[in-house]
Amino acid sequence: MYIETEPTPNPSTVKFLPHRTVMESGTRDFASPEDAEASPLAQALFDTGMVTGVFFGADFVSVSAPPGTDWSALKPQITGVLLDHFVSGAPLFAPGTAAGISVPAEDDEMIEDDPADAEIVAQIHELLETRIRPAVAGDGGDIQYRGFREGVVYLTMQGACAGCPSSEATLKHGIEGLLKHYVPEVVEVRAA
Numbered sequence: 225m226y227i228e229t230e231p232t233p234n235p236s237t238v239k240f241l242p243h244r245t246v247m248e249s250g251t252r253d254f255a256s257p258e259d260a261e262a263s264p265l266a267q268a269l270f271d272t273g274m275v276t277g278v279f280f281g282a283d284f285v286s287v288s289a290p291p292g293t294d295w296s297a298l299k300p301q302i303t304g305v306l307l308d309h310f311v312s313g314a315p316l317f318a319p320g321t322a323a324g325i326s327v328p329a330e331d332d333e334m335i336e337d338d339p340a341d342a343e344i345v346a347q348i349h350e351l352l353e354t355r356i357r358p359a360v361a362g363d364g365g366d367i368q369y370r371g372f373r374e375g376v377v378y379l380t381m382q383g384a385c386a387g388c389p390s391s392e393a394t395l396k397h398g399i400e401g402l403l404k405h406y407v408p409e410v411v412e413v414r415a416a
Contacts, residue, residue: 225311227303232364234388237277237288238295239364240302242310247280251366253382254278263317265309272301279365279383280316286364286383335371335378335416345372347407356399360385367399375411377403391415 228241252263255277260266266278269287277288287302289295337345352369360367365385370378379399381391388394392415400413 225307227306229299229303230364232286232384232388233390233394234288234364234384236291236293236387237286237364237384238299238302239384240285240287240306241283242285242306243283244310245283246285246316247282251282251382252280253366253386255386261318264314265305265316268305268309269302272298272305274298275302277383277386281361281364281366281383284361284364288384288387335373337372341372341409344407344409348372348377348403348410351403351406355402360394363388370416372410375409377410377413378416379413380416 226243228243230239230241232239252266254260254263254266254270257267257270260270260278263278263280265285266280269275269278269285274289274293275287276290277286279286279288285306289298349369352367357367360381363384365381365383365388367385368380368382370380372378377400379395380386381388381395385391385394395413395415400410403410403413
């Protein structure tokens with residue numbers, strides 16, 4: 225088995241590609257060792273002592289470390305953990321848990337959409353799924369819809385995109401521009 229690595233726009237995050245499915249559906253973000261208790265793989269990555277975040281995508285694992293980390297020393301450790309996990313066929317999540325279900329934190333709740341905006345929200349979701357999420361996944365992250373109110377779309381960046389120095393530019397210039405072009409009712413995009 226061979227695991228490729230790719231840099232991401234976030235210098236603190238590297239994308240690892242095991243050339244197999246990581247998540248059958250959805251994504252999962254682990255921001256702390258406590259979050260990682262649900263996943264033996266995420267926990268093993270945090271156990272290296274240098275990992276500050278782990279993100280599972282469909283076919284990749286993004287790993288974050290503190291700014292200034294020597295990735296030439298950390299990449300082999302991470303690759304070893306990933307190889308051990310995938311070669312052994314170990315489960316991604318601990319058995320008997322609802323660990324694969326991603327639930328927003330209380331401070332990151334959804335903004336209730338106005339039922340009158342249902343058609344606009346459907347257009348936003350379609351663009352997020354078909355154009356934006358694939359591009360963001362290519363950079364080792366994901367984006368989650370949090371709501372639409374009074375012309376403002378609220379989104380949350382995850383994985384390599386969370387905390388990336390260019391994430392604000394991605395939201396304001398990339399995503400906002402695309403949504404405003406196709407959905408004229410969108411006037412702004414904000415991080416939730």
